[in-house]
Amino acid sequence: MSPLRLLPDLAAAALFIQSLRWMGDPGTSRRGVLAGAAAMALAVAGTLAGAAAGGGTHGLAILAAFALGAAAGYPLAQVPLTAVPQRTALSHAFGGMAAGLVGTAKFVHAYAEGGREALGPFVTAALGAEVLLGFLTLTGSLLAAGKLQEVRWIPQRPVTYPFQNAVNLGLLALAVGAAAALVAAPLAPWAPWAFGLLVLLSLAFGILLVLPIGGADMPTVISILNAYAGLSAVAMGFVLDNKLLITAGALDGSSGFILSVLMCRAMNRSFANVLFGAFGQTAPVAAGAxxxxxxxxxxxxxxxxxxxxxxxxxxxxxxxxxxxxxxxxxxxxxxxxxxxxxxxxxxxxxxxxxxxxxxxxxxxxxxxxxxxxxxxxxxxxxxxxxxxxxxxxxxxxxxxxxxxxxxxxxxxxxxxxxxxxxxxxxxxxxxxxxxxxxxxxxxxxxxxxxxxxxxxxxxxxxxxxxxxxxx
Structure with a gap:
């Protein structure tokens, strides 16, 4: 690859890193946001240029997707500051949905073509992680946004039931098992069914993961969902062999996890306690208080x-x-x-x-x-x-x-x-x-x-x- 072709990717990666650094200080946070936006613009432009140079024929479809995304994104950017938490959760949902859909399209296309090279063990494992993390981020983030928005038909308090953690962990184990089966035999006749089961279990797990979490833990949950979205982008980068996507996703995922750890430490709690503790149930008010x-x-x-x-x-x-x-x-x-x-x-x-x-x-x-x-x-x-x-x-x-x-x-x-x-x-x-x-x-x-x-x-x-x- 020509060094000139690498320049947009290198510049975008440098801007992503600098963006995180600037956003760590209130005085430079606005500059950090602008740097992140510029990095994303460079990344998209570089990807499109590479596709065009390789003979890509989907330029109009991509531009149409840009227009639809901009039409949806502009009003979402006008929300009041009180709605920023749920707006952030929606952003994570969109990121997770994108990763899940890209992984689905990759599997369907490779399976239809019967390409064993396209579905090698490493790529299939990364694809399974991408779909699992992407779709659980989608439903989990939508539920978190609904709780924060206090949507009537979504319970604001934690929803708990007997053996809840066992059920959740069982679903996760089944999803991981379906992904492992795909890695073992990605082109088997039953592989599409295993993939469909992986998608459904991932969607269900995202809902059940957030359902027992109360309002007091929502800041940490949003941060964790941010980390999941970043990790799904890393997996997508491996599937698509896109190094810039791996870099950006790793930065997003690691920063989300670091922030989650800091917030758990601030509450003197662990990840497990946040995810499975159901903190936020209504406690009885002391008599006379x-x-x-x-x-x-x-x-x-x-x-x-x-x-x-x-x-x-x-x-x-x-x-x-x-x-x-x-x-x-x-x-x-x-x-x-x-x-x-x-x-x-x-x-x-x-x-x-x-x-x-x-x-x-x-x-x-x-x-x-x-x-x-x-x-x-x-x-x-x-x-x-x-x-x-x-x-x-x-x-x-x-x-x-x-x-x-x-x-x-x-x-x-x-x-x-x-x-x-x-x-x-x-x-x-x-x-x-x-x-x-x-x-x-x-x-x-x-x-x-x-x-x-x-x-x-x-x-x-x-x-x-x-x-x-x-x-």
Whole structure:
């Protein structure tokens, strides 16, 4: 192959690697996204150029597919930030579907041609992995997106039944067995039936894998599905002998697994516990806990905030739903003008996708220097005058430290209960998305501000702004 033909692939691979590096820092993340998009454009252009040079005749069909993809992708890119988690899950679903369909087309074509070389042991094994990972990513990601979107007919809570893990592992073993049978005899008369069984089992396994997983684990699940999609792309690269696809898929898969490991570590849990623990089932509310909650007014809360020396804000999914980040920026500005130190405590799994809170706060142009990770902020919580919890629940639940019976026992949390005063902004008295009661809200020093987070923070801004004008 001419060195000139390799240049687009080399440039694309370098840009993919640099993209991941830039996306690791909030200050360069936008540049990283653009680099990734440029890398993909180069990869597609290089692939098309190679196909044309080899006498490919499907240019019009490929261009038509581009047009359809662009028509579907553009509206999906316009979703609000609150819908980014489910939008991300849909992207993984599309990637898995593409890998599964390419693997299916490769098998059907090679089997019809009777080409033993095309279905050698290594290629057939890679094709089986591609189809298995691709189709389980498709159905698993669609189910995850439906849970995040709170689609009515999809249960939000974990669905469990006796011997569930045994059933899931049995289905996986059957799928692997079907793939192994194809490797042993890819051109046997029964091979198409084995392949069809592999596809059906993969689709079913994706659903059953995500069905018992609750909302609190969704950020990790999305990350794991991202890794599966990347690995299916690696397998597809081996099947198609496309080195750039192998490189891009390996980067995607490895980064997804690394992020999943980091998030599991942040929750003090293992992969097995996330995938098979069914965390997020509704726990019974302690007797009298709901009645012990003390509601307060925005006027009173504003007076306490104005007199504070250090205010720590803990954002959660409730902030995202209400789109309250811009009102929080106004509150931040008012408090800073009064000489109050304001910091935002970021838990690794707050929200419903990795980095969810960082993205929303960056949209409101809150300085990155005032965004503090959980491990760093916890040392300051005993001297924090006011902890303002905005729509967070499990990430500030002290039961994780004190109650061995709690499903989140052992999970690192932001120590909101160690602040002098706690104000919690919450839509209702109901438990959070994971369905676990939070004893923080029943503490004597905790006061509730019930209502939509945007409206409540807006009331605080108006109260503080009025005091500034009329001291």
């Amino acid at each position: 709901a009645g012990a909650l003390k509601a307060d007014t925005a006027e009173s809360a504003a007076q306490i905030l104005a007199q504070a020396g250090l205010v720590v804000v803990v954002p959660g999914y409730g902030m995202a739903v209400a789109q309250a980040q811009h009102k929080l920026r106004e509150l931040y500005d008012l408090l800073k003008r009064r000489g109050v130190t304001v910091k935002f405590a970021i838990h690794p799994v707050a929200g419903r996708m990795p980095g969810h809170m960082n993205v929303l706060l960056a949209e409101a142009e809150i300085p990155y220097d005032d965004l503090v990770e959980m491990d760093d902020i916890n040392g300051e919580m005993p001297v924090c005058d006011v902890c303002l919890v905005v729509g967070a629940n499990d990430v500030v639940n002290p039961a994780a430290r004190s109650d061995p019976a709690s499903p989140i026992y052992g999970m690192p949390i932001i120590d909101a209960d160690r602040a002098h005063t706690v104000y919690a902004v919450k839509r209702s008295r109901n438990p959070g998305f994971a369905g676990i009661d939070n004893p923080l809200y029943a503490l004597d020093k905790t006061f509730m501000l019930f209502g939509d987070a945007k409206a409540v923070i807006g009331d605080l801004v108006r109260q503080l702004g009025g005091e500034a004008r009329h001291p």
